[in-house]
Amino acid sequence: MPRRVDLRSDTVTQPTDAMREAMSKAVVGDVGYDEDPTINELERRFAGIVGKESAIFVPSGVMANQIAVRVLTSPGDVIVAGRSQHVVSFEMGASARNSSVQFALIDDAKGILRADEVLDVIDAEHDHQPHVAIVAIENTHMLSGGTPWELDDVNALKRAIGSLPLHLDGARLFNASVATGISASDLSAPATTVTACLSKGLGAPVGSLLAGPTDVMHRASIERKRLGGTMRQAGFLAAAGIVALETMIERLGDDHVRARVLAEEFAKAFPESSYDPSSCRTNIVAFDHPRARDIVEELSSKGVLGGTVAPRRVRFVTHLGVNDDDVDFVSDILAHL
Ligand SMILES: *Cc1c(COP(=O)(O)O)cnc(C)c1O
Numbered sequence: 474m475p476r477r478v479d480l481r482s483d484t485v486t487q488p489t490d491a492m493r494e495a496m497s498k499a500v501v502g503d504v505g506y507d508e509d510p511t512i513n514e515l516e517r518r519f520a521g522i523v524g525k526e527s528a529i530f531v532p533s534g535v536m537a538n539q540i541a542v543r544v545l546t547s548p549g550d551v552i553v554a555g556r557s558q559h560v561v562s563f564e565m566g567a568s569a570r571n572s573s574v575q576f577a578l579i580d581d582a583k584g585i586l587r588a589d590e591v592l593d594v595i596d597a598e599h600d601h602q603p604h605v606a607i608v609a610i611e612n613t614h615m616l617s618g619g620t621p622w623e624l625d626d627v628n629a630l631k632r633a634i635g636s637l638p639l640h641l642d643g644a645r646l647f648n649a650s651v652a653t654g655i656s657a658s659d660l661s662a663p664a665t666t667v668t669a670c671l672s673k674g675l676g677a678p679v680g681s682l683l684a685g686p687t688d689v690m691h692r693a694s695i696e697r698k699r700l701g702g703t704m705r706q707a708g709f710l711a712a713a714g715i716v717a718l719e720t721m722i723e724r725l726g727d728d729h730v731r732a733r734v735l736a737e738e739f740a741k742a743f744p745e746s747s748y749d750p751s752s753c754r755t756n757i758v759a760f761d762h763p764r765a766r767d768i769v770e771e772l773s774s775k776g777v778l779g780g781t782v783a784p785r786r787v788r789f790v791t792h793l794g795v796n797d798d799d800v801d802f803v804s805d806i807l808a809h810l
Contacts, residue, residue, distance in 0.1 A: 478799040479778045480735075483645075483673040483728070483756060483792035491720065492677060492713035501708035511708030515715050519682040522718065523646070523667050524658030528684035529694050530711055531702045534644045535564050537668035537683040539571050541640045542607075543696040544689055545666065548573035550606035552640075553594050555581025557616035557783070559642055560609055571700070577605065584620025586610060588633035595634065609640040612649045612660060616782055619732075619757030619790075621649035624659060631663030638665035644681070648674055648755040651725045665689065674725050674756060675717035676793040679710045721793070728756040728791040731800045735789060735807075742807040743768070758789040775806050 479485050488496070502508030512530050520528040531537050538560045546552065552568065554561050556578035560568060568574050577594040579586045586608075595605045610630070614620045631639055641664035643649070643657075650657045661667040666685040671677035683693060697703055704710075736750035736758045748760035762768055765785045772779055779789040791800075 475776055476802060477776045477778065478795060478803050480789040480791065480795065480803070481778050481780045483790045486676045486793045488678045488713055489676060489716070489721075489793075492716045495712040495716045496709045499708045499712035501706040503705050504703055504707055505705060509706065509708040509711070511715070512711040515711040515718070516682065518715065518718055519669065520684050522657050523643075523661040523669070523684050525661065525667065525684035526687045527690035528682050529690060529697055530707065530714070531681050531683060531697055532679065532704065533672075534559070534642075534668060534670045534681040535567060536697070536700060536702050537681040538564065538609075538640075538642055539567050539700060540683055540693045540696045540702075541666040541668070541685075542568045542572045542574060543699075544692045545638050545640060546572050546574045546606040549603060550574050551577050551594070551603050552607050552609055553577045553579060553586075553591050553605055554609040555579055555584075555586055555611065555614065557581055558609065558611045559615060559644065560611075562616075574606070575603070581611075581614060582617060584611075584614035584617035585622055585626050586630060588630045591630065592633055595637065605637065607638045607640050607665075608634050609642060610664075611642040611644070613645040613652070613755050613757075615645070615757065616759065616786070618752055618759040619645065619648060619755035620752070621652045621754055622660070623653065624655045627660060627663050639663055640665065641667040643667050644670040645673060645755065647722045648725050648729070651722065652729055652755045666693075671714040671717045674728060674792055675721040677710070677713040677717040677721075680707075680714050682714075724793075725756065728793075728795070729754065731795060731797070732756045732758055732789075732791040734800050735791065735803060738804045738807040739789070742810050756791045759786060761785050762787060771810070772806065777803050777806055
């Protein structure tokens with residue numbers, strides 16, 4: 474078979490041997506009766522890591538976001554968010570469908586939201602405009618190229634919005650933590666609710682977590698059931714998740730180094746894109762190009778798989794399944810386009 478390096482997403486990983494081993498030995502029970510010790514352990518650990526009182530294990534990152542939206546909003550409310558965030562643009566309109574809310578969109582081309590722009594939307598409530606229930610941010614911010622928020626920026630946003638709840642979509646929170654050297658709990662402290670995906674850079678097969686205050690998480694577990702996310706002996710999945718939290722966070726730095734090498738090569742191969750490789754700080758190479766879809770097709774025909782995440786925007790993602798040799802292979806192809 475011709476060689477293939479899959480940079481479409483950090484979701485394409487296979488579970489590690491340690492995960493398979495932990496799964497085979499997991500002690501499980503019926504989550505519907507709160508009797509799965511492995512899930513309880515995973516939830517307890519995650520809550521501790523992000524510094525929240527309580528957490529729930531859910532099948533996907535989309536469901537984690539959707540549960541947070543359900544518990545923090547009422548129908549007709551507004552969520553302030555960046556226009557290219559996952560909860561806005563990549564969940565098939567789920568927030569409107571599930572919670573009857575609408576978004577007020579802020580520019581997030583650089584990954585972060587400007588506090589003054591967020592405040593203008595909130596303030597418009599005094600001008601006959603609808604109630605803002607929450608502000609949602611994403612860290613790392615995917616579409617801008619896996620941009621990590623600086624702690625000062627998250628804290629400044631929280632100070633600006635005061636008691637209004639902040640939801641942190643932390644699908645790649647641990648990438649942000651490794652890239653900035655700031656703990657996941659410090660990055661999450663300004664947020665009421667925080668999510669993280671086990672099935673992305675951490676390499677677990679399935680699952681995400683949502684954490685927050687006990688009362689909010691109690692309601693969240695009811696919404697999980699409502700949305701069909703209360704699984705039964707899902708401790709098998711949680712067992713892999715525990716291994717992910719224990720052993721797979723630090724190694725994300727390797728993905729970041731490899732992405733940065735690729736970023737330099739992509740910048741050289743496509744100078745017309747004006748892509749600045751120093752903007753690549755985690756595991757995502759993303760840039761605009763008028764022929765984005767053609768580029769993805771051409772590279773794919775040469776064994777380098779990537780994707781588009783907007784009409785003229787390409788994306789290539791490093792992960793557990795990409796090693797230095799793969800980076801050399803891709804670099805060589807880029808150098809000879
Ligand atoms: C992938 C992703 C999600 C959703 O996760 P799934 O497990 O694929 O449902 C949510 N937010 C962000 C920022 C993501 O990248």
